[in-house]
Amino acid sequence: MTHEITPQIQDQLNLSALILKKNYKKAELTTWSGFDLENEMDVKQAKRLLNVFGIKSGLHLRNSLQRYETGQMVSHNFDKLALEFRMMTTTDFDAKYNAEQNPRTKAIYKMVWKYRFILKTQKLIGYEMAYYVFQMRLGHVLGLIQTDEIILRLEEANHIIKSNFSNWGEFHRNVCLGGEYVLGATEQDVSKFPGTETLWECYQRLHIQHADWFKEWK
């Protein structure tokens, strides 16, 4: 049985709005999954995404959720690097940065260096928990997870996010930073594949379309 989406649940689902929009531009944010279950192309797209995440079953999904929740996906690595950088002097860092050849790693160094103190406690939890909610919604398309379980897990996710961030802006910034950390630099890039948007672009659009959603941090 599918539960109704109360304003409270909608607010919690919105925690994944940015990630959902980024992964699926046409997503309908006011539904449980964001995908139209009646539309074959929509379901296919959801399947493709699940495949990308390596989620074949409910068990895979829950294991993945567990990894996001405990920070194994992003935060652990981020924190390890940040800890190292917190001990370093600028000169040390410059040396390490210059010694690195891989531009992606360099970009990550740069980012972590910048946020090594600012995100000491929050790490990239915002990004991870947004993914946590997003993957639940994705799993719902194939029936890997039912809405009552989503509600139960949403409460926890909501609790974790709300206790780490104090407003939507701060949270969304964390999501964007997480995206930057995982996917690399997200500067405007005219050479990119048409139709794809960076998280920052999604963020801007989202705030225009649903401005009232992201004002109150309940």
Place this chain on the structure above:
Amino acid sequence: MPAIFKTHIIPKIKTTSLQATETTALLQVLELIDATETDVYSNTKKSLDTTDTTVNFTEQLAQHIYFHPEIYANEQEGLEFVASWLPLVENGFYPDKKSADKLVTFLYFSLSYFQSEAISETLKTQIFNVLKALMQSKSEASFPIARFLVHRIFDIRDVLSSDFLIQHCIIHQILNESYTVVNADKTVNTFPFQIDNDFIQHFFDNNWRKFITEFHLLLPVGRVYAKGAYDLMLPWFSEDLADYYDNNVELIFEAHKAIKERFIFVEAKSSELLNLKTSEDFYPLIASLGDKVWDAGDVLLFHFRDKDIPQIQLEKSHLRFIAWLNADGGSNFQTEAFKDYGKQILTENAAEVLPAQLIPFWFNKCHPKTGIKSQTETFNTIFTNLLIEGRNGKLPQMRFGDADFEVTGAFLIREVFQVKDNLDAWLQGFIKEGISNPLNQFLVRTFYDAGEALLELYTPEQQNSLQLYLLELAYTSRTVEDTVRTQNLPLIVDALANLCVESGNFTRVNEIWALKDIDTCVIKSCNDFARAHYINEDHPLTLHLVQAWFNYLADYYYSFTEEAIWVETVLNTQGCRMATYFNTYENDISFFLDRALNRIITFHRKSKLKQAENNVLGRISEQIEMFLIDFLTELGENKLHKNTVGYLKDYNKNDVANFNQQPKLVTIIDAFYDFHFESEPQQEISTVIEQLQTSNIEIEFVEINQNYVETILQNLEQYKDVGICDVKLLEVLEERKDDFKLWLANDETGLDARFSQALYMTLLDTNLAPGTDKETYGNLCRSLFTHLVKGSKMAASYAMGLQAMAKSGAYSEDLTTALLEVVNGLNA
């Protein structure tokens, strides 16, 4: 009265020479031919002694009536003459041998005229009726007629005559009952028309081979859709003929040839001949099909076999059939023989009567890489019905080595597939097709049937390939129809469970466990499988496993106990076992237990909070409580860290989520609390201060012992809260720092690390920086720290940390310098 008699015969009859009995016979003959108006009749009648009624149709009289060769000179008259015999022969007045022989000579001679249109149908019928009557008579006339007919029929040099006789014999049912032979001693023997030694002796000079040869020549001759020699001879087939064939195999092959030709020219099946059987129920013509290489015709012959032929006689033929299908690159698939007849060998029979050799044949023909599409479709359909459908996942029973043979998975793997060193590549060939391909379904059954033997049949690497193959197949079943899925998925899961018995690889265990989401039919087996691995009391516990238990507690909770259902078993049964495991664990485990209990209690709290609105979630808290009772009762008190015990105790003070429903659990936690907080000499801050004050006395006599070092340590850790910086205590150590370092090195309670850490914290305290009023204390700490840490394995990391702190710019210049000095001291 027939004109022939009137003009030619009656005038010639001489009554004078006749006996009285003969005369009576003659009278009857004359009456029969309606010659009562003649002189002969009236004269005879007069001369007859009416009292004597005995009838004797003697040879002499017979010749009077029948032996008139001069009439045969005219074929038309001759035939009419023969036809006119009918009333006589029907009443038992038969020609003698001489007349019969003459008749046969005449018939030989005039056969072409006889069948011509000049002879009316009525006449022909009459003549054949005469012949029939003669044949059936117990007289000397019978055998010559029979021999005449048989010889003319078998003489296909004159096909027209042969066929003419055959057709009329069939119409008038001549040659289907018996013939009579009168021996030299006048004894009479009657023989049925049966192909046996007597028959061969009478008609073929006692030469079987001659008969068989002519028989084979005659078989294909005839008209399409009309009866022919075969139909005429049908009643003649006998067990003797079958015996003869049985003893002369080369003649059987000729018979096959003749039957095939008959099928081609006459389009008739000859199944009676084909299915000749001996008295011992042996079918020589069918059984011998197994002794030669087949062509399309043989498929045909085999198809026409009797359905009750014992299995053993067909065995070799089945193999020949397979060889035929394989011959010439499989081109025989395209023949009509296969489409119309061969296919039925496979579709009409059950697997039980077919040879096991069909399995490798099928795999060769339908292999995804080499199979020809048109053929694979046909064969897959056939073999699905034959080997897979309606067997509930079991492998079929087939024939192998002349006996019923239960096909087993182990046999197939060892003898049929024989994949030794490239199993992975071999399986890869099949994976792409998915479970909808019957070959894959059959393989699944094979592996399922092999069961635990798989572990012996395959090396560990091969087992791994096999598991990957099965997993992949399982996922392909998502897109196939329900029946295929529900039939095969349980078998796949079962085979995987057999393969994955070695404990430890939980990634693989999870992969198999996850298959439960594909279909409801495997939920139970998957869950049982996961439970058996996660709760395997035969294997020792590991920290990873315990960690996994409580990781899955989350799934169990969030899914309202629908997922990870084995967690319930963990909670119900594993408490004592886990405690025993940790009791015997050598290293300090308190950190791990702290995390574990923390997680368990997190879910206990969640469950308690939800208890009011959801009963299912509420029950989890009860299960957790029971688990904790089991676990904590058994667990050694020293295994938990003090903080953990404190946490447990505090948790119980909570209003909503606590253990108060389980007084027993509360008692146990209290026991832990007493052990850690009451029995151990606890020194509250006030008592420490007292001690510190008394310790001023005779400080130079203080020996470095546990109590003393702990007092200093407490001072170092608590000087901020207490506000006392006991310089004197430190000075003593400073003086005897080598002794102290040695003492710390021998200490086993971990004071060493605590001491270094406490000192390290004082270094970073700006209140102790140079230039403040507690500078002395700070200097002592720095000096002591440098001395104690220098040369230890922690030296480098402390140095790095201090350096970073010094350069962070958060400290005054004095302190920065002081810190850098310490760094230099450590690195020196």
